[in-house]
Amino acid sequence: MNFKRLLSLFIARNKEYYRDRSSLVWSFVMPPIIIGVVALAFSRGEDALFKVGTLNADPSVVEQLVGEQPSVQIVDYSDREQAITKVQFHQLDLLLGANQYWKNSDSMKGDVVEQLLGLASNPQWQAQSISGREVRYVDWVIPGIISMNMMFSSLFGVGYVIVRYRKNGVLKRIQASPVKPIEFLSAQVLSRFMINMCVCAIVFVVANLVLDFVMLGSYFLLVLSAALGILALLSMGLIVAARLSSEELANGLMNLFVFPMMLLSEVWFSLDGAPQWMVTASQFLPLTHMVQAARSVMLDGAGPAEISHHLLILTAMSAVFLGLSAWLFRWRES
Amino acid sequence: MPAILEVRDLRKSYKNVEAVKGISFTIEQGTCFGLLGPNGAGKTTTIEMIEGITPPTSGEIRYRGVANNPEFKTQSGIQFQATALMDFLTVREVIALFSGFYQETLSLEKLTQLCALSEFLERPAAKLSGGQRQRVLLALALLNDPQIVFLDEPTTGLDPQSRRNFWQLIESIKAQGKTIVLTTHYMDEAEYLCDQLLIVDSGKIITQGTPKGLLREHFGFTYIDLPEGAMAADLLANFEHSVTATGVEIISHNVDQTLQTLIELQVDLTSLQIRNPTLDDLFLKITGQNLRD
Numbered sequence: 001m002n003f004k005r006l007l008s009l010f011i012a013r014n015k016e017y018y019r020d021r022s023s024l025v026w027s028f029v030m031p032p033i034i035i036g037v038v039a040l041a042f043s044r045g046e047d048a049l050f051k052v053g054t055l056n057a058d059p060s061v062v063e064q065l066v067g068e069q070p071s072v073q074i075v076d077y078s079d080r081e082q083a084i085t086k087v088q089f090h091q092l093d094l095l096l097g098a099n100q101y102w103k104n105s106d107s108m109k110g111d112v113v114e115q116l117l118g119l120a121s122n123p124q125w126q127a128q129s130i131s132g133r134e135v136r137y138v139d140w141v142i143p144g145i146i147s148m149n150m151m152f153s154s155l156f157g158v159g160y161v162i163v164r165y166r167k168n169g170v171l172k173r174i175q176a177s178p179v180k181p182i183e184f185l186s187a188q189v190l191s192r193f194m195i196n197m198c199v200c201a202i203v204f205v206v207a208n209l210v211l212d213f214v215m216l217g218s219y220f221l222l223v224l225s226a227a228l229g230i231l232a233l234l235s236m237g238l239i240v241a242a243r244l245s246s247e248e249l250a251n252g253l254m255n256l257f258v259f260p261m262m263l264l265s266e267v268w269f270s271l272d273g274a275p276q277w278m279v280t281a282s283q284f285l286p287l288t289h290m291v292q293a294a295r296s297v298m299l300d301g302a303g304p305a306e307i308s309h310h311l312l313i314l315t316a317m318s319a320v321f322l323g324l325s326a327w328l329f330r331w332r333e334s
Numbered sequence: 335m336p337a338i339l340e341v342r343d344l345r346k347s348y349k350n351v352e353a354v355k356g357i358s359f360t361i362e363q364g365t366c367f368g369l370l371g372p373n374g375a376g377k378t379t380t381i382e383m384i385e386g387i388t389p390p391t392s393g394e395i396r397y398r399g400v401a402n403n404p405e406f407k408t409q410s411g412i413q414f415q416a417t418a419l420m421d422f423l424t425v426r427e428v429i430a431l432f433s434g435f436y437q438e439t440l441s442l443e444k445l446t447q448l449c450a451l452s453e454f455l456e457r458p459a460a461k462l463s464g465g466q467r468q469r470v471l472l473a474l475a476l477l478n479d480p481q482i483v484f485l486d487e488p489t490t491g492l493d494p495q496s497r498r499n500f501w502q503l504i505e506s507i508k509a510q511g512k513t514i515v516l517t518t519h520y521m522d523e524a525e526y527l528c529d530q531l532l533i534v535d536s537g538k539i540i541t542q543g544t545p546k547g548l549l550r551e552h553f554g555f556t557y558i559d560l561p562e563g564a565m566a567a568d569l570l571a572n573f574e575h576s577v578t579a580t581g582v583e584i585i586s587h588n589v590d591q592t593l594q595t596l597i598e599l600q601v602d603l604t605s606l607q608i609r610n611p612t613l614d615d616l617f618l619k620i621t622g623q624n625l626r627d
Contacts, residue, residue: 008434012423019422168418173474176385176412177435332387 001186005179009187013161017195023157027195031149031203032210038145039138039211049073050113053095055083062096065117072113089214089299090134094119100126106133135299139214143294144267146203147229150196151261151287154233155240155254158192162241163250166333175331182326189234189322196230197223216301222294225307228314229290235321236286242328261287266295289313337399338363338482338513339384344393346379353379355537356393361482361530366504366514368528370521370613372621376537377517378415378486384515385412385484397482408436411480413471415487419459425470426455429477436478449473449503465496472503482513489523501526521613531613535621545613552619553611558584558592561605569599 017023050072054062066072075092077083086092087102093109094117095102101119103110119125165171174184201223207213215222236257244250264271264278265287271279282288293310296302339361346354354376361367371377382388384395386406397403397410419428426442433439446452449469454462462470468488475483485504489497497520504527508514518524524531525545532542541548561581572595574585586592589608596603 005435008431012420012427012431015427016420016422169414169416170418170420172387172414173412173417174435175387176407176410176414177432178407179435 001180001183002178006183006187006190009179009184010191013187013191014195016161017157017191027149027153027199028202031145032206034145034149035138035142035207035211038141050093050109050116051075051091052113052117053077053083053086053092055080055095055097057096057098065096065119069116072116084130085300088130088132090132099124100128102128102130105129105131133214135214138211139299140295141268142207142211142213143298144265144291146200146207147226147265147287147291147294148262148267149203150200150226150230150290151233151258153196153199154192154230155237155257157196157237158188158234159237159241159250159254160247162188162238163244163247166241166245166331167247171331181329181331185238185326185329189231189238192234193227193230196234197227200226200230213298215298217297217303221302221304221307222297224311225290225293225297225314228311228318229286229293232286232290232314232317232321235318235325238325239321239328242325243330243333245333261285264288266291283313286314286317289317336363337361338397339515340394340396340399341380341384342394342396344380344383344395345391346376346383346388347391353537354383354390357534357537357539359532359539359542361513361515363481363513364508364511365529366508366516366527368524368531369515369517369534370524370531370617371534375535377534380534381484381486381515381517385410408478409481411475411478411483413468413475413483413485413488415490417471419462419467419470421460422458424456424458425451425462428459428470429473432474433477438479439477440479445473445477448476448506450499464491465493465499468492468496468500469503472500476507480512482515483507484515486517487519488516490519497523521617525613533617533620540620548616549611549613552616555585555587555611556589557609557611557615558586558589558596559607559609560584560601560603564603564605565596565599565601569601572599 050069052066052072053075055077062074066074077086077095083092083095084102087095087104087110090104090107090109093103093107093113101114103114114120114127120127162171165174171184208215237254240250240253240257244253260281261267264282265285266282267287271282289310293302293307293314296307296310300306337360341360342358344354344357345352357376357380369377369381379388383390383393394401397406420431423431429442429445433442440448446455449472451469451473454466457466459467459470472485472488475485488504489500492500501523504514504516508527514527516524516527528545530542531545531548533540541552543551559578559581563581565582570582573592576583576585584592593603596606
């Protein structure tokens, strides 16, 4: 590996990216638009129902308490931790257990429903107070949208450039120089990696200024999740670009990777309750691990141990994809 | 002069087609070597095998006497036909990029002067004219101060003035003792620039030698061209001739005598043209087709 050659290619690629206004616009303008639309769409028209969870509560007692309240929706839980987390993030207004109930002291709706059901004045019921800020849909979806943007930027960013270079003969010209494939590919990946990390950080900061979303965990872990996710997605893009010289075919193949990830990687909705095969299939997609790791860090304050399996899988995927793309790579269409 | 490049029994096969069928030749240092042939003759495949772009099916290529010489890539310069450049970089930046690939390079000033780049050094590569692009591609081929330069149809698509300017550039490179390997569709170009010619067709060598030597070997006559209608059809039987699109072409082994006969026959000589055979004629004669067909 000759670092002078790698550095020359890296600098040139960065300049090209900066001057290609269309990709610049795509990187910086699209995510805020999507986030803005999502924030607007889910900030209004909240349903009037109160959501009350039950955890090992006597159904007849619940019926007696809630039966005459049409504005209260009951959801049963068997997992105590999950149910309490829902209260913590304001996804449940109140949780009824056996002779005790949990409510979030930061939740206005929790206070209202407590009064509505007459729990505070009933000595049979013991109140358990939890605190935690509300997790809106926009908080939940932010890691998904930013990761999705990184997916597009990584797959198409690195893949399209190489396919275009091959099509118009630039790769052939570079092949005739002393540059080795590993130097060329490394420069492309490094350049795009650096750009995507910057774009990711800028979009995150700007979106946070506007929406003030939930971030409970460590920024270091969030950056690490983003870095490994971007690396895995870039490597995936390299595989598609390894031999093609048709942008149309490359576009089709990229979409073959993009659509399953859009649908199965929990960008827009959770796969809780989805068929098992769907959940299993999603585990083979790098975006799933990137989104889940980022979401765990941001919403659950997850530590290294809780997301280590995501990080390991992303590292393994990057290694396999990079190895495969280096093996498949040809300067010219075969 | 010592050989800088030796090619021995070079072959290339694709699926069902044998594009190059055992070609052997030697290129001497400091010469301009022309590789000519009609489209599909195998010249680009041959050149690309030498350049290391296409792997040969069999055969050997020796650079300075060494097969697979690792020095070749750093000591050669290549200008491909129809190669794009990085659209969003300026000419200066493209040159800086490629300069980064080599340990030692010519200075930007010298390249700018040699290839006349000063007018468009700050222009994006995507906005260059055909002639300007060719000059930049030539600069890229020369920036590592190569010992051997490959130029694949460097003047195709250029206007006559740009072609002439390009020839001057190539001559100045040659004057520095560099070896040039040129493929071209233009016979006048080959005749003007090349010291040695190799003509290939259907993957095989048809003939090789110096331009003058080849013309001497294949033609012992001069052409006398007359426009259509200058001579009655029955008089043509007195001459070895061929009918062309614009008139008649008399093949003369003795110009004085042929002219004397024409005068005696009272042929109108107002638009008569006498010309020596060119490489175009040679090419037509030995391949049976025009080079640009």
